Amino acid sequence: MTRSEVAYDLAVVGAGPAGLAAAGVAARAGLRVALLDAGARVGGQYFRQPPDGFHATRPGALHHGYARFVRLRDGLGDTDVLLGHRVWAIEPAVGGGFAVHCLKGGRERAATVAATRLLIATGAHDRVLPFPGWDLPGVMTAGGAQALLKGNLVVAGRRVVVAGTGPFLLPVATSLAAAGARVVGVFEAGGRFTLAPRALTRPGKAAEALGYGRLLARHRVPYKGGRAVVAAHGDGELTHVTVARVDAEWRPYQGGHETIRCDTLAVGYGFTPQLDLVAQLGCEIGADAAGVPAARVDRHMRTSAPGVYAAGETTGVGGADLAALEGEIAGRAVVADARGVPAAAHPAAVRTEARRRRLAAFADALLRSYPVRDGWTSWLRDDTLICRCEEVPYGRVKEARDLGAADARSIKLLARPGMGWCQGRICGEAVARLAGEAPGPPRRPIAQPVRLGDLAAMNERTSDDDA
Amino acid sequence: MTGASPYRLVGARPEPGFEIRVDGRPVPVVPGQTVGAALHAAGIRTWRTTRFDGRRRGLFCGIGVCFDCLVTVNGEENLRACLTEARPGDEVTTS
Ligand code: FES
Numbered sequence: 102m103t104r105s106e107v108a109y110d111l112a113v114v115g116a117g118p119a120g121l122a123a124a125g126v127a128a129r130a131g132l133r134v135a136l137l138d139a140g141a142r143v144g145g146q147y148f149r150q151p152p153d154g155f156h157a158t159r160p161g162a163l164h165h166g167y168a169r170f171v172r173l174r175d176g177l178g179d180t181d182v183l184l185g186h187r188v189w190a191i192e193p194a195v196g197g198g199f200a201v202h203c204l205k206g207g208r209e210r211a212a213t214v215a216a217t218r219l220l221i222a223t224g225a226h227d228r229v230l231p232f233p234g235w236d237l238p239g240v241m242t243a244g245g246a247q248a249l250l251k252g253n254l255v256v257a258g259r260r261v262v263v264a265g266t267g268p269f270l271l272p273v274a275t276s277l278a279a280a281g282a283r284v285v286g287v288f289e290a291g292g293r294f295t296l297a298p299r300a301l302t303r304p305g306k307a308a309e310a311l312g313y314g315r316l317l318a319r320h321r322v323p324y325k326g327g328r329a330v331v332a333a334h335g336d337g338e339l340t341h342v343t344v345a346r347v348d349a350e351w352r353p354y355q356g357g358h359e360t361i362r363c364d365t366l367a368v369g370y371g372f373t374p375q376l377d378l379v380a381q382l383g384c385e386i387g388a389d390a391a392g393v394p395a396a397r398v399d400r401h402m403r404t405s406a407p408g409v410y411a412a413g414e415t416t417g418v419g420g421a422d423l424a425a426l427e428g429e430i431a432g433r434a435v436v437a438d439a440r441g442v443p444a445a446a447h448p449a450a451v452r453t454e455a456r457r458r459r460l461a462a463f464a465d466a467l468l469r470s471y472p473v474r475d476g477w478t479s480w481l482r483d484d485t486l487i488c489r490c491e492e493v494p495y496g497r498v499k500e501a502r503d504l505g506a507a508d509a510r511s512i513k514l515l516a517r518p519g520m521g522w523c524q525g526r527i528c529g530e531a532v533a534r535l536a537g538e539a540p541g542p543p544r545r546p547i548a549q550p551v552r553l554g555d556l557a558a559m560n561e562r563t564s565d566d567d568a
Numbered sequence: 569m570t571g572a573s574p575y576r577l578v579g580a581r582p583e584p585g586f587e588i589r590v591d592g593r594p595v596p597v598v599p600g601q602t603v604g605a606a607l608h609a610a611g612i613r614t615w616r617t618t619r620f621d622g623r624r625r626g627l628f629c630g631i632g633v634c635f636d637c638l639v640t641v642n643g644e645e646n647l648r649a650c651l652t653e654a655r656p657g658d659e660v661t662t663s
Contacts, residue, residue: 139632141600141653146631151578152600152653158579226633236636238614238626245630248650253605254574254598281572337624338613489628489636492620522635527628 109135109181111435112201112216114188114378117145118421119413119428120222121173126432128178132439135214136177137186137203142252143174145224146244147421149251163251163276166421173425186212189549191219191378199408204549218408218435221379221396222428225372225414228393229265230473231487231495231531232480233332235368239339243273243369256282258365262342264288264330265369267471271313271324273367278320285363286323288344290351290370291471293326329353331480333366342366351476370473372418373530373540377548379415382406386542389417390465391472393530394542400454401434401444402427410435419464426457478535487535488528490521498535509536588658590615597654604630604637604649615639615649615662638663 111127113120116138124136136143142150148170151157161167186203194200194215201214227242234240239258241249243265246257261282263274270287271294278284317324331353332343346357371393376386379396384404387397395417402410412431413424430453437444444450481487483496493516501515509532512518518532519525525532530540575582587594590607597606604627607615614624616638628636630650637649640661649660 139651151580152598154583154599154601155575155578155580156582158581160578162578163574226629226631236623236625236628238624241627242629242631245627245650248630249605249608249627250574253601253609254578254580255601255605255609256574257608279572280574280577489625489634492618492623522638523633527634 108198109133109214109216110439111135111218111220112137112199112214113220113222114138114191114201115145115222115224115413115415116140116143116182116184117147117222117224117413118170118173118425119224119415119431120145120220121170121177122425122428123220123222123410123412123432123435124180124428125173125176125178126429127435128180129176130432130436132436134178134180135183135216136180137183137188137201137214139185139187140252141184143182143184144170146226146248147424148173149248151252151254155254157254162279165272169425183214186214187549188378191382197408218410218439219382220402220410220412220428220431220435221382221384221404221415222411222413222424222431223375223378223415224424225374225418226526227369228371228373228473228530229368229527230370230477230480231485231528232330232477233482233485234334234339234342236486236489237333237335237339238337239335239364240333240366240368243270243367244372246277246365246367247273250276250280254280256280257367258282258363260285260363261365261367262286262288262330262344262361262363263367264290264328264342264344265371266290266473267369267371268294268467269369269372271317273369274322274324275313275316275320277367278322279316282365284320284322285361286325286344287317288328288330289324289326290329290347290474290477291326293324329477329480330366330368331358339364339366345480347476349474351474352479353476371468371471372414373526374414374416374418376415377543377545379404379409379411380543380545381548382409384409384411388539389468391418391468392539393418393468394540400430400457401437402431403434403438417461417464418468419461423457423460423464426453426460429453430457473534475534487531488518488521488525490523490527491517491519493518498532502536507536509533509538509541512536586656588654588656588660590660591662595660601654602650603639603641603647603652603654603658603660606654607649617663 110132345353396411412427434444
């Protein structure tokens with residue numbers, strides 16, 4: 102085992118709403134807690150903060166629920182916050198607990214953190230679907246455009262189209278518009294986000310979405326359902342997109358096409374939980390309401406691996422409110438388990454459990470309302486890249502299928518999509534869908550690319566320790 | 569861009585910036601910004617060409633997932649521009 106650092110009672114990976122809440126609960130209860138995050142500031146994707154160098158006097162202007170973020174951040178107690186730590190592997194340590202292997206700082210030095218228990222709260226990233234021209238500069242993920250804005254105060258472009266599916270497109274469009282971009286349209290491939298049925302289940306959310314409606318109107322941003330960006334065009338950089346009217350399966354209607362001039366397309370088809378670490382730890386992985394892989398947990402957020410907890414989008418995409426609540430529940434369970442008392446005995450357990458169920462039901466309803474429909478494959482042409490890293494066009498994927506590759510794995514071996522730098526994080530789901538499979542859990546030996554030197558250094562340290 | 573701006577929105581009073589050099593060109597940075605954000609803000613939206621077809625790439629996912637944004641900083645290769653905080657004097661080269 103690597104013994105280089107202090108041993109913590111709990112290492113939390115990911116400082117978004119779930120990780121912040123969990124770390125705070127555990128630290129305030131007296132546990133020694135390390136909170137690790139790859140970013141330079143806490144908050145995760147949702148509460149991403151601009152650098153201190155901007156001296157923002159209204160940092161909450163870009164966030165819903167900023168006050169809650171401040172409470173979470175200020176409630177961390179004695180938590181050791183380890184920023185700029187990218188966790189690339191976690192191993193069970195000899196004699197119990199875990200060794201969390203990180204690359205530290207922007208310029209990558211290796212470090213190891215030892216902890217008795219682990220909470221994985223690594224969030225999610227945008228799901229994107231390939232379409233002709235999606236690799237032109239100027240096409241970005243919706244979350245990427247948000248990250249540029251929230252984290253760097255840079256507006257992704259001047260004339261922006263927002264497209265994809267799901268209610269997340271709305272805050273992206275409204276914040277870009279508020280920050281000065283001309284948002285020429287929001288195109289939702291599914292039905293427009295209407296609130297009537299859901300307003301009953303979750304009044305707070307309805308108010309939030311109505312707020313977006315007002316903001317869209319104020320900035321004169323058209324919001325259209327049943328429309329998809331089916332192609333992006335430009336000579337070296339994006340100059341316009343083709344928007345098609347699509348049917349319920351997302352197949353374009355004949356003739357319902359419109360060309361829209363823009364320098365930026367922010368596109369997202371929902372989110373994919375980042376499961377590399379839970380998969381690496383051997384935790385059981387199930388599926389969320391939309392059939393997307395997610396860590397399976399009990400009602401105290403324990404995974405199937407002893408000592409490993411998961412919260413937030415890791416357990417299924419559900420948004421910041423649910424993530425923070427799951428973090429709180431996980432933090433309490435860690436404290437209870439560390440003390441050998443039943444987690445269900447906590448005085449707040451019943452109330453939080455009821456609230457969690459309500460939020461989870463709402464999240465599931467959203468996931469079911471905004472699934473990816475099969476018609477997206479009709480947007481592809483033979484020369485459309487499926488894998489951006491290895492530059493594998495759709496034609497080669499079809500060839501592999503014609504050669505008898507019947508599943509995603511065989512397609513990958515024959516045509517090499519998903520074998521490049523990103524290890525299939527971007528195209529994996531599309532390849533699975535093209536193979537007619539449900540997207541599967543990741544099988545990546547490491548969660549971040551590591552230099553061979555760092556691996557060697559770790560091995561040396563490990564064997565020194567063994568000796 | 570006139571009128572609305574992200575700075576006005578959050579009431580930012582940025583510290584004096586610094587410059588980095590990207591393939592020899594000076595690019596301004598507000599302290600704390602990533603290399604990728606600084607490039608984007610300077611209107612440079614593409615800085616890498618792909619191995620096979622020489623396709624141009626810049627920021628795509630913006631959060632360290634896609635590896636489209638790779639740069640070399642002070643000789644250190646294959647850093648993700650969207651994650652790497654710019655520092656005074658950085659020499660960024662692209663391929
Ligand atoms: S833009 Fe995707 S890794 Fe940097």
